[in-house]
Amino acid sequence: MTTMEAVESAESLAAVAYLLNLVLKRVPAPVLRKKFSDTSKAFMSILASQAGSSSTSALRWVVSCLATLLRKQDLAAWSYPVTLQVYHGLLSFTVHAKPKVRKAAQHGICSVLKGSECLFGDAAPEHHPAARSTAKFCVQEIEKAGGTKEATTTLHVLTLLRDLLPCLPAAATKTCCETLLRVMTLGHVLVTACAMQAFHGLFSAQPSPACLPAELNAQIITALYDYVPSESDLQPMLAWLAVMERAHINLVGLQKELCWGHLPRLFAAAMTCLLSPHPQVLSATAQTLKVLLSECVAPHVTDLGPVSTSASGPAASLCKMFRAVEEGLTYRFHAAWAPVLQVLRAFFEACGKQGHPVMRKCLQSLCDLRLSPHFPYTTELDETVGAAVGTMGPEVVLEAVPLGIDGREEMLDFPRSWLLPVLRDHIRGARLGFFTSHFLPLAAALKGRAVELAQDGKTLESKIYDTLQGQVWSLLPGFCRWPTDVVSSFKGLARTLGTALSERPDLRLPVCQALRTLITKGCQTDAERTEVGRFAKNFLPILFNVYSQPGDDGRNSAHRRAVLDTVRAYLTVTEQQMVCGFLQKASEKLSSPDSSEFTRLSILDLIVAMAPYADEPTLDALYHTIQPSLQTKEHGVQKKAYRVLEEVCAAPHGPCQAFVRSNLGELKTVLLDSLKSAASPAKRPRLKCLFHIVKQLTAEDEAFITALVPEVILCTKEVSVGARKNAFALLVEMGEAFLRFGPAPQEAMQRFLLLAYAGLTGSVAMISCTLLALTRLLFEFKEHLGPGETGQLLQSVCLLLGSRTRDVVKAALGFLKAALLLVDVKLLTTHVPTILEAVGALSDDMRRHFRTKLKNLFTKFIRKFGSVVEGVQGAQLQLGPFVTLRAAGRGRSQRPLRQAATRNQDPEALPKPRGDSMEEVLADSDEEEEEERGRRGPRQPRGQAWLKEGAGDDPLNFLDSNVAQRVLATRPGSSRAGRASRDFGVSEDGRLIIREDEDEDREENGRARDMDEETADLMQDMGLRSKKAQKRRFREEAGDEELEGDTASHYRAGGSGIHRPLGKEAAFGADYTSKVRAPYGTCPWGSGVGTSFDSPCAVVSSMPCPGALGAARGSCPEPRHSGPAWGCSRLGALVESWGCGVMSSPAPA
Known part of the structure; x- marks a missing residue:
């Protein structure tokens, strides 16, 4: 101080x-x-x-x-x-x-x-002692400023009030709000907008009743109706809607009944906003009404009870709100039917359960509107009716709008058949008995009519009725979503479902889906689970028999998968004793010599599903039954036998865990002895078994893990993606096991790494797999590796860079890239010279093959260790080509700017060097600001307002209470069409020029894409991420890094081809056009197609072609077609477009 x-x-x-x-x-x-x-x-x-x-x-x-x-x-x-x-x-x-x-x-x-x-x-x-004086100061400042033209002080005070209103006492809040309402009558656009912001801030803060009582909140809502903007005034209308939305949400928290009393007026006012010509107003109005329904109506609608037209109080308010929205279905609102349907959907979702008596007429109107010709909003209407189905239930909806289908129709138009898909997608929480009483008879009648028509030879009509009965059966899974009467109604439906499973193959998919849905979503209580599980003795044998039926078509395969999933779901509600009985019978059938291979595989699939739910004695017997299958030469049987072990080892149930503990030694012996006899398809479940076994090992079992390491490392490059993932997971779990064994984490990890190092002295495949394994171990256990272990890893990898095998070098480069991200910078700095020298010693062939990986690796080294890299002389020699590549890339990116500047003869268009001093920098920025102001022209004054004149020749009445709606912030009659920019350019001859964004940005993003692809490769090799998402992005790129056949397409409408003036220079940005890869090995007349060309002329001159094309070689004029050569299948078209004469023989197909 x-x-x-x-x-x-x-x-x-x-x-x-x-x-x-x-x-x-x-x-x-x-x-x-x-x-x-x-x-x-x-x-x-x-x-x-x-x-x-x-x-x-x-x-x-x-x-x-x-x-x-x-x-x-x-x-x-x-x-x-x-x-x-x-x-x-x-x-x-x-x-x-x-x-x-x-x-x-x-x-x-x-x-x-x-x-x-x-x-x-x-x-x-409750409030700050200075709050009242602050409110008094704000009111005095606003009154002092009055209605001046600029109203600067008023705007400043309104900005302050926006944050202060929630802090004031009730009396001060009322005084300030009255002042805000008075100042809004001035008609100043910015003042009105700031006042609305102040109200919005007050309501959004949700102040306590000590600041904003419910009565004051309601009074402000009533007063704001005097300031409703015109529906054609965009920004003020959006602000008014936002303020009213927050005001009612705040009021419902203070006094629910008072808020419900004000909502009908707001809904009526909001519906007039749907007549606005602005789409923003339409969407904002619909969003406001939906938010009010979800925030103010839905939480309290359960207190109303059933709503009827003769109700009073809040129920009457709900009826008024719905009537206001229902009026939006009239033709007057036809331009806003989409938002009206959205609001109706929100109404059905919020109040459909209690308010369906007053909503049935609306459902009928919706269905009639759906049948009108060329109705453009069928999707929105279907969603709206679907919302009614979800809340009211199918019984109420079908009572209001019946299907009109009974199987006895004369005309096969079925106008309300569109309801069936809507019901299928939205039924939930309905009565299962309604399906039994209403839809089952309907499906039977439709099927009977289809059979009759088929017998009469009317195939088309029969197919229509058959499709309808299939759609009726497709409703069953919806009725199984959270049904309300499982205990009382399932027993009446079970026999029909069993018959459909065994006798109706066309109904197996919906029936199986219904059973799975009922078990997973319908059995919420123990009584419901017991009731459904009571019928397991009936359903499971049927499902077992259906699954065991052979079939070669794809439909049967889909059915079998659905049946097996249903078996798995039903076993969760089946008693254990019954499961053990089924397992015993399945084991007997598996051991039967009469069983075919398909039968044994099917039984093994069922055993895999049942094994986790059996008791320990049954599991012991099952283990001895499948033990011979673990050594069989039938790969499918062996794989499924291991799947049985996998499920048992992974199951969380007590009997399974007890079985694994009691047979741990034998399981270890069997899994270790089957090392050489395990088939490739069986490795994925076998590795998963080992994963669960290793989790339970102790320090005495370290020798078991030691024996497993070589096999697990080799499995990291298995063909199967699942086997690779399980191999990496098992590798990590073995590391965790060594950490559990102790004594110290670093010492334990050093022992584990010594086991992995042994793979570096094996075959080429073993070395590559070992490097991948070490990369994953570095990723998972980097915090447990000391500087010595990390340094030893880096040195070993640098030695392996000298290998002559590409797989080994690729794995070593991947390890180095991972090390750059994972290893501590200080530790890695000491090894940078060794790494760069090893990379620099790569042979020319290796550098050429891995040029992209090396470029990205050098880029990361330079970014992270710039000064260290510059100090390594050998690295400078190897960095030269890549620095040149980066310089060339920068040159390509600036080439369009230089070409544009040359055409315009404007030397200022080229980038200028900036000054070093602050004065020069500021001078440059001043010049840029002046140029920008010159381009933009004079700035329009803010806060402009317009008066909307009266209709016809009537003068504007300023004493009218609605005169505030005539003061517009948006210029009336203004059109933005003049400012709309063209989507496409136009060539000199009037043709559209359509450029693809991906093509224009491809060269700019090429470097980042290459690095993303390389990172995805590394993550996939380490087993950390699947590459499926990357395939679509890069499916047009060749996998071999040696092949580069990109050819640039320079076609531009109006500027190239037969319409272009010769000698005209390339268009601005031509270097950013798309590139395509020429196909390889598609030409039957030579090998020239496999070469990279810069123009189609090179394609022609390099291809030995027969006929007139061969005679025209050498005298062929400049090509008239500048598109890429896609292959010899289009050779005739290319020759004709190039003007080289007509081929004497047709081009080969």
């Missing part, structure tokens, strides 16, 4: 004030309270002396210091006049002319009123 009083220059004062601003926040509150008088006096004197200064730095920081000082004062200090005097001094700066000072003061006032320490004590008041 002494320094601040002693300094003279404004810069020094600002620096000291800034330092004080930082320090005061950390000074204890008792110190600031004790020194308040002296400190505030010094601050106020500085504010008085600097108030008129052109520099704002000192003012803003002193204002911030003063706010911090006031915020630390206790409740007693605010009773002193000096404290309020200092506060009012700070308050006066909230309307300062300088924006930074004004914002600092407004922020300080808000922090004082919201975050003072006196508000958080035990005897804290």
Whole structure:
């Protein structure tokens, strides 16, 4: 403080004030309270002396210091006049002319009123002691400013009130709101907008009733109806809707009944907004109504009970709201039918269960509207009716709008058949008995009519009825989603479902889906699970028999998968004793010599599904039954036998875990002895078995893991993706096991890595697999590796870079890339020279083959270790080509700019070097700002408003209560069509030029794409991520890195081909056009197609072709077609377009 009083220059004062601003926040509150008088006096004197200064730095920081000082004062200090005097001094700066000072003061006032320490004590008041005087100051400033043209002070105060209104007491809030409503009558667009923002801030803060009582909230809502903007005035209408939405949401939290009383008027007013010509208003109106329904209506609609047209109170309000929205289906609102249907959908979702008596007529109107010709909103209408089905239930909906299908129709038009897919997708929580009583007879009648028509030879009519009965059966899974009467109705449906499974192959898919849905989503209580599980003795044998039936067609395969999934689901509600009985019979049939291979595989699939639910004695017998299958030479049987073990080892049930513990030694022996006899398809489940076995091992079993390491490492490059994933997972689990064995993590990991190092001395495939395994281990256990182990890994990998095998070098480069991301920078810095020397010693063939990987690797090294890389002389020699590539890339990116500048003869278009000094930089920025202002033209004044004239020749009545709707912030009749830009360019001859964004950006994104592809390869090799998502993105790129056959397509409409003037230079951005890869090995007359060409002329000159094309070689004029050569199948068209004569013989197909 002494320094601040002693300094003279404004810069020094600002620096000291800034330092004080930082320090005061950390000074204890008792110190600031004790020194308040002296400190505030010094601050106020500085504010008085600097108030008129052109520099704002000192003012803003002193204002911030003063706010911090006031915020630390206790409740007693605010009773002193000096404290309020200092506060009012700070308050006066909230309307300062300088924006930074004004914002600092407004922020300080808000922090004082919201975050003072006196508000958080035990005897804290509801509002700050200075809140009333603050509201009085704001009202006085607004009244003082009056209706001036600029209204600058009013805008500043309204900005302050936006944050302060939720902090004021109720009386002050009412006074301020009345002032806001009065100032909105001025018709000033910006003032009205800021006042709306203040109201929005008040309601969004959801203040307590001490600040905003429910009555005041309702009064503000009523008053705002006098300021409804015109529906054609875009921004004010959006603001009004947002304010009304927040006002009603706040009111429903204060007093629910009062809010419900005001909602019908808002819904009626909002429906008129749907007549607006602006699509933004339509979407905002629909969103407002949907939010009100979800926030104000849906949480309280259950308290209403059934709603009817004769209801009173809140139920009557709900009817009025729905009638207002239902009116939107009339032709008057035809342009807004899409948002109207969205609101109706929200209404059905919120109130359909209680309000369906008043909504049935609307459902009929919707169905009639759906049948009108060329109705454009069928999707939205289907979703709306679907919402009604989901909440009201299918019984209510079909009672209001019957299907009109009974199987005895004369005309086969079925106007309401569209309801069947809607019912299928939205039925939930319905009565299962309704399907039994209503839809089962209908399906039987439709099937009978289909059979009759088929017998009469009417195939088409029979197919229609057969399709309809299939659609009726497709409703069954929906009825099984959270049904309300499982215990009472399932027994009446079970026999029909069993018959359909065994006798109706066309119904197996919906029936199986229904059973699975019923078990997973319909059995919520123990009684329901018991009722469904009671019929397991009937359903499971049927499902077993269906699954065991052989079939070669794809339909049967899909049915078998569905049946097996249904078996798995039904076993979850089946008693264990019954499962054991089924397992015993399946084991007997598996051991029978009469069983075919298909039967044994099917039985093994069923055993895999049943094994986790059996008891321990049954599992022992099952294990001895399948043990011979583990050694069989039938790969399919062996794989499924291992799948049985996998399911048993992975099951969380007690009997399975007890079986694994009691037979752990034997399982280890069997799995280890089957190392050589295990077929490739069986490795995925076998590795999964080992994964679960390793989880239960102790330190005494370390020898078992040691014997497994070589096999697991080799499996990291198996053909099967699942085997690779399980191999990596098992590798990580073995590392975790060594950490459990101890004694210290680093020592345990060192022992485990020594086992993996042995693979580096094996075959080429073993070395490559070992490097992948080490990369994954580095990723998983980097925190447990000491500097010595990490350094040894890096040195070993650098030695392997000298291999002559590409697989080994590729794996080593992948390890180095992972090390760059995982290893500590300080540790890796010491090994950078060794790594770069090893990379630099690669042969020319290796460098050429892995040029993309090396380029990306060098880029990462330079970014991370720039100074270290520059110090390695050998690395500089190897970096040369890649630096050249980057320079060439920069040249390509700037080439279009240089070409455009050359055409325009504008030397200023080229990039200019910036000055080094601050003055030169500022001068450049000033020039750019002047140029920008010159291009944009004079700036339009803000806050413009327009008056909408009366209809015809009637004069505008300024005394009308609705005159506020005539003051528009949007210019009436203005059209943006003149400012719309063309989507496509036009060539000189009038043709459209269509450029693809992907083609234009391909060269810019090529480098990043290559690095993404390489990272995806590495992650896939490490078993961390699947590459399926990358395949679609890069499926047009060749997998071999040696092949590069890109040819640039330079076709431009109007500027190339037969329409172009010869000698015309390339178009701006021509270097960014698309590139295509020439096909390889498709030409029967030569090998020239497999070469990379720059133009189609090169394709012609390099291909030995028969007939007239061969005679025309050498004299062929400049080609008239500049598209890519796609192959010899289009050779005749190419020759004809190039003008080389007609071929004497047809082009080969």
